[in-house]
Amino acid sequence: MKATLLSGIPLLIMTAIGIALIAQGKSADGRSTLAVGVIIAAVAGSSVIYQIGGWDLRRQSLAHFAIMLVTVLxxxxxxxxxxxxxxxxxxxxxxxxxAAGLVLWISFYLIFTKVVPRKADSSDAVRMP
Structure with missing residues (x-):
């Protein structure tokens, strides 16, 4: 459900804009807008893959790459x-x-593993008396 909302909303908005541009005779701009809509929807919708607790990073990354391969490319x-x-x-x-995928994957990997502090596990939480 979350993936549907994350991808559906931008796809609907960008599709409406793209169709409007095409209707105005701006087919190149409309086509570009539709492409951006598909890319945004694919990236946003597939981001939930990284929240699947039972999957390791390798499996999440391969699933994300497969989705990008059939949508973004x-x-x-x-x-x-x-x-x-x-x-x-x-x-x-x-x-x-x-190249863009590799740069983005490495960048986000570094951000989320080195820069952004991790949340403490519930077992590490300090309990108030």
Whole structure:
């Protein structure tokens, strides 16, 4: 349910804006807006994967990558942001997708493991008399 709300709201908003732009004859802007909506929805909705307690980081990361692979990568390919008139254009999109994903994963890993202090376990909590 949480994933549906996290992804559905931005997807609906961005889809409405994208359709409005396309209706105004701004097809490139509309297509870009739709692509951004899909990317935001995929990232926001799949963020709940990292809250699954029984999964280790490897499993969470692989599941997240799989979701990004079937949502964000096609959105990038259909966005019109990259020239896809040759095979090298597709390689550029895939390389950008992988590089951005790796940089973001490492950044958030460092933030959440090194910068943000962890909550104490309930067993570590100080009990008041």
């Amino acid at each position: 096609p959105a990038l390919l259909l966005s019109g942001w990259f020239p896809l008139d040759s095979i090298s254009g597709y390689f550029v999109v895939i390389a950008a997708f992988l």
